[in-house]
Amino acid sequence: MDKGRSVYTLLYVFFAYTIMSILALIYLMPFVRSIFASFMTWAQASAYPPQWIPNPFTLENYLKLFRLSYFPRWVLNTVFVSALIVAANTVTASMAGYAFAILRFPRKELLFSALLTLLMVPPFITLIPNFILVTKLGLIDNLLGLALLGSASVSGIYLMRQYYLSFGKELFEAARIDGADPLKSFFYVALPLSKPALGALAIYQFLGSWNAFLGPLVFLRSVENFTLPVGLNFAFSRNMWTEYTPIIAGSLIASAPTIILYVLLNKYMIKGTVVSAKKG
Amino acid sequence: MSFFEESRRIEALVFILFTLYPLTLNFFFGYFSMMFAFTLSLFEWDILTPMRFVGLRNFYEMFLEIAKGFHELITSPTLVYLREPFFNGLKNILIYTAMVVPVQTLLALVLAVIGNQKIRGSHFFRVAYFLPATTCPVIVSLIFIWLFMKDGFINYFVSALTAGFKPDWLNDPNFLLPAIAIVAIWGTSAHFSVTFLAGLQALPREVYEAARIDGANAFNRFVHITMPLLKPLITYVVVLGTIGALQMFDLAWVMAGSGGGPGGAGYTIALDIYNTAFIQLRYGYAAAKAVLLFAIIFTLNYYVQKKLEFARVV
Secondary structure, eight states: OOHHHHHHHHHHHHHHHHHHHHHHHHHHHHHHHHHHHTTSOHHHHTOSSOOOSOSSOOOHHHHHHHHSSHHHHHHHHHHHHHHHHHHHHHHHHHHHHHHHHHOOOTTHHHHHHHHHHGGGSOHHHHHHHHHHHHHHTTOTTOHHHHHHHTSSOHHHHHHHHHHHHTTOHHHHHHHHHTTOOHHHHIIIIIHHHTHHHHHHHHHHHHHHHHHOOHHHHHHOOSGGGOOHHHHHHHHHHTTSSSSSHHHHHHHHHHHHHHHHHHHHHHHHHHHHHHHHHSBO | OOHHHHHHHHHHHHHHHHHHHHHHHHHIIIIIHHHHHHHHTTEEOOSSSOOEEOTTHHHHHHHHHHHHHHHHHHHOGGGHHHHOHHHHHHHHHHHHHHHHHHHHHHHHHHHHHHHTSOOTTHHHHHHHHHHHHHSOHHHHHHHHHHHTSTTSHHHHHHHHHTTSOOOOTTTSHHHHHHHHHHHHHHHHHHHHHHHHHHHHHTSOHHHHHHHHHTTOOHHHHIIIIIHHHHHHHHHHHHHHHHHHHHTOOHHHHHHTTTTTSGGGTTOOHHHHHHIIIIISOOHHHHHHHHHHHHHHHHHHHHHIIIIIOBOOOO
C-alpha cells in the first residue's frame, strides 16, 4: 500500500473513532452522571456548574431507600412478577411454538394468523376492557393478575415457532419414523435443541416485564403492591424525598439488572432481534 | 383404526394440549376485549351504575371536540388545553411524532452504520449505543427530569453553546414537548439502530465488492447501494416509530404529569384516554377515543405487515 493511501486510512480511522466516542458519550452520559450523583448529597448533585467527584462521599441515598419499608417491597414485587412471567412464557411459548411449527392440526395456519394479528392491536384499545375483566375476576391490585395477563405472549410463541421451523421438518419426521410420539419428540428432540431460543425469549420477557409501566399502573392499586417503575414514579410525584438523589439512586437500582443482563448477554440479544426481524 | 389415523389423533390432542392455554388467554384478553371495547364505545358507563346505550354520541362528542379545538386554536390558543383536552392531546402527539420520527430514524441509521464499521472496539460502541433501549422509559425520564432542571446538567452545555440561554425545559410550555422528544429520541434511536444493524449485516457483499472494483468510493457506495437496499427497512422503522410515538404515555406521564404539565404542553392522547377512563370514570367515552387511536395504529400496522411482509421485532 502506498503512503498516501495509509495516511488516508489513518485519517479515516481517527475520524471514525472521534464520532463513535462522541456518540458513545452522549448515549452513556445519563448513566455515568447518575452513578456519580448517587454518591453525592443533593446539595452537591444540584450544584451549578456540575461537579463530578462526590465530596463528601455518601451512601446515604441508598440507605434512605432501604430504610423506607416500601422500596424493598417494590424490588421484591418486580422480581416476583418478572420471574413468574419469564417462567410462564418459557413453558407456554415453547409448547405452543412447537405445536404451531411441527404438529398437524386442521386450520392450524388460520389459528396462528389470528394469534399473530393480535400483535397489531395497540394496548390502549384492550386496556379498559381488560381492566374491567380483571376487576370482575377479582384479580385487580394483585401481582398474580398482572403475571396472568403476561403469561403467554404472542411474540414469544412467534419466536419459538420461527426457531423450530428453522430446523426443517426432516428432523421431526425422522423422530416420528423412529416411533417417537409428538410428546416424546417435544421433550427429547425439540426442547434440548431450543436452549438458545429459550434464552433469548427469557431475556426479552424479562426486559419487558421488568420495565413495564402502563399495565402495573392500571392493574395495581395499593402502594405495597407497586412494581419498581410505578413505585419510583409514585415516590417522586408524592415528594417522598425532598432531595432528588434518592430517586437517582433508586433509578440506578431499578435499571441495574437490565443493564447488567444486556452487557453480559448482548450478543444473544442482538441475534434474537436479527432472527425475529427476518422475513416471517 | 389404522396406525396412521391413531397417530393423527394423538397429534391433534397434543396440539390442543399445547395451545389451549395461550389461545384461550390471548383470544379472551385480545379479541374479546377488543369487541368489548367497540361495544363499550357505544355506551356511557362508570362501572357503578348500569350501562346506558348512547349510540354514536361518544364519537359525535369526540369529533365535536376536535372541531371546537381547531376553532379555539385560532381564536384563543392559550385556553385549548383547558377547554378541549382531547384535541390538545391530538395536536401535541402529532407535533411530537413529527419531531421524533425523522430524527430517531436518521440517528438510528447513523449509529448502525458507525457500529457496523470493522474497527477494533466497535463491539464496545455497539453495546454503548444500545444501552438506553434496555432501560425502562419511566426510570430514564426520572433521571432526565434531574438533568433537564433549570440549573441542571443539560443546561450547562446548552448555555455554554448558546452564550447564556438557559431554558426552563420542564416548566416552560414551549420546551416541555421538545424535552420529552429528546428523551424519546435518545431511547428509541438506540433501539432501532439494532434493527438497522441487522439489516446492514444481511446486505449482499458481492454488490459492494463489484462497486469497489468499479471505483465507487465509500460515500457513493452508501448512497447508491446501501440506501436503496435499506429502503424497505427504513420504511419499516418509520412506520413502527410512528406507531410508537402516537401511543406515547410513560414519558409524558412522568415528565409532564398526568395533567400534561404547564399549559398542557405534554398532554397526549394516551394520557387523555387514561384520564377519561380512570379519573373521570367515563369508560364509554374513553373507549371511543381508544377506537380512534386503534383505527389509526391498526391501519399503519396492517400496512407494515402486508406491504413489507416484515415480521414485527419482538
